[in-house]
Amino acid sequence: MTAGVPAPRVPRVLSIAGTDPSGGAGIQADLKSIAAMGGYGMAVVTALVAQNTRGVRAVHVPPAEFLRAQLDAVGDDVEIDAIKIGMLHSAPLIAVVDDWLARRGHDLVVLDPVMVATSGDRLLDPAAEAAIRDLCRRAALVTPNLPELAVLTEEPVARSWRDALAQALRFARASGSIVLVKGGHLAGEDCPDAIVTPDGVAAEVARRRIASTNTHGTGCSLSSAMATLGASGVDWTDALPRATAWLAGAIAAGAALGVGRGNGPVDHLHELRPHLPSPVSPVSSVSWTARVWAEAAPLRAAVNACGFVDGLRTGSLDEPVFAWYLEQDALYLSEYARVLARASALAPRSDEQVFWAEAAASAIAVESELHRSRVDADTAEPAPTTLAYTDHLHAASARGSYGELVAALLPCFWLYSDVGERFAAASHARHPYRDWLSTYADPAFAASTRAAIEIADRAAAGASAFERERMSVAFERSMRHELAFFEAPVAALVGAARAGGAMRGA
Incomplete structure (x- = not known):
């Protein structure tokens, strides 16, 4: 570092999400992703989830008042550069987060709308789904997978990349949000991603699908990486290729972790391990x-x-x-x-x-x-x-x-x-x-x-x-x-x- 030039500030990123005791998804994945992108991670817990690489066993949701107390405790003390929102579970919790964000003003928010399970089952009741749609107005970036994008738009799930981009564009125009649309749920060897604004497709990354079962927590990880890059001042169109390349490497390296007997986690620190x-x-x-x-x-x-x-x-x-x-x-x-x-x-x-x-x-x-x-x-x-x-x-x-x-x-x-x-x-x-x-x-x-x-x-x-x-x-x-x-x-x-x-x- 040149004398007299201050070191760049580490972006401080808050994750608001549920837990994963096996470490591959939820807040645990968020904190690793934030660290991998050079940020300082903080966490507010919305739900305690008993899960592993093979599925969810139970969910315990603390009272909404306790969620508000966590948010206030962090917000009253720490300057936050970006907020990533994941699992919110129910309408009362969504209302607490919405009110907290309204009182704070203009935070950089990345919303990963956790609404559909891997099995295809809907995770939220209609009232909570409507509340998530409304919460999107506070997000700088929304990162749904294709089933979640379908819930947001109240349309059938897109079956082609062209249909997915068109659906994302309709949602971006209706909500005023920028959408990171992900092609991971499409059939075939291609697995593209794109940034879609109300004006159209702003950036697109083409990538071949990686043959791996280590995909647990990829949605959480990508949204947290994008939030950290956004907090660092990187434009979404430049953040997309950086974050998706990092995630592709993390998926490829995930099997070497040897964690779990189901869909294993990605290796969030794969870029750092050679330098340890x-x-x-x-x-x-x-x-x-x-x-x-x-x-x-x-x-x-x-x-x-x-x-x-x-x-x-x-x-x-x-x-x-x-x-x-x-x-x-x-x-x-x-x-x-x-x-x-x-x-x-x-x-x-x-x-x-x-x-x-x-x-x-x-x-x-x-x-x-x-x-x-x-x-x-x-x-x-x-x-x-x-x-x-x-x-x-x-x-x-x-x-x-x-x-x-x-x-x-x-x-x-x-x-x-x-x-x-x-x-x-x-x-x-x-x-x-x-x-x-x-x-x-x-x-x-x-x-x-x-x-x-x-x-x-x-x-x-x-x-x-x-x-x-x-x-x-x-x-x-x-x-x-x-x-x-x-x-x-x-x-x-x-x-x-x-x-x-x-x-x-x-």
Whole structure:
């Protein structure tokens, strides 16, 4: 900083919203988003929500008087540069916020009208919906998803991007608000966003949809990011590409967090993690791979004990369950080969470049052929567990750390080699899955596994303490994804059977 030039002021942003104890949505996501955009976050709670990545379990709403007391406590003491409003739950709470804003004057308000659940269910009664429409007049920016935009306009949900822009324009003209219209609910590979004013489309960002289940809290996060950028003096048309690029990166990196078993959160701090200081960690005489393999003993035991793996060992596994697994494994291998190719590109030594390139070719030519002999995966759709695993690998690849990527890939060698070696004795001539077991008990695969272990240890030896820790985290998360991948086939077929039974019983 040049002497005599004051540092830019940190924007102070207040979030008025509900909670999420799992940290991915609501006020918790707002505060992380505000921090990621360089702001100082504050929070007033409208509702205490018992939820996680799989859904909402209960909602407790404090009295409206307590909401007013929170708002007054912050407003009487702190100069607020922007206000983001999320979940307001009911007409009495909306009235409190509306009155508070009226008494304050001209705040920069970003309103995320939380009105429709992911399931499509309406969250507010008609009186509260009308109150939200009226509250939009106090907002500098309104950020509805397409179902919420339909509620605001009292029209059907837009089915195309052109219809969404036209609907946003009608609402902007009727309310006087500026609308951030989001294409995330549209079908197809494109996921555009736009700023629509009463005069028309002011800015538009085209983006391809990211294949990820880590989308919990994206609406909260985007609106908070926009509020912080607005508080910093950034025009909405310039804030849109910055905020959406940040959110796209957060979605892509979200799988690496390993949080939850449903739709996981995004990684709000993905841009900051490479710059965080390395933790101090003593150097051990035990190799890195020996340590992480030992630490993964409970996960390895869970793999061995799960119904799918035990059924493979005994040969008692139902054929439809194995077929479902092979379909998902074929889809996994397609993405896995791409990540192996990325490891080859990052490898610092020529022999390691060759190793990863040959592994990528093997994943496509050898293992995929085994799958084609049993199932046709061309029409299969990736299951959530498959997407979560491949998202994790792609996130490790995208961060550009060779050691972390090698660590994320290692379980797909080591765990399968371990299973194959131990199950080789059970693979008699009449074993129904002998061809699959023999592939992973093959001496050539065992040699590849030893080579992958040596490469990982070399990467760990040359890494900083911080990167070694990231490697350990990546390895452990891949082991957890492997366990989930083995557990998914039985769960999927049992779920389908129960659903079929319920349909017959109806």
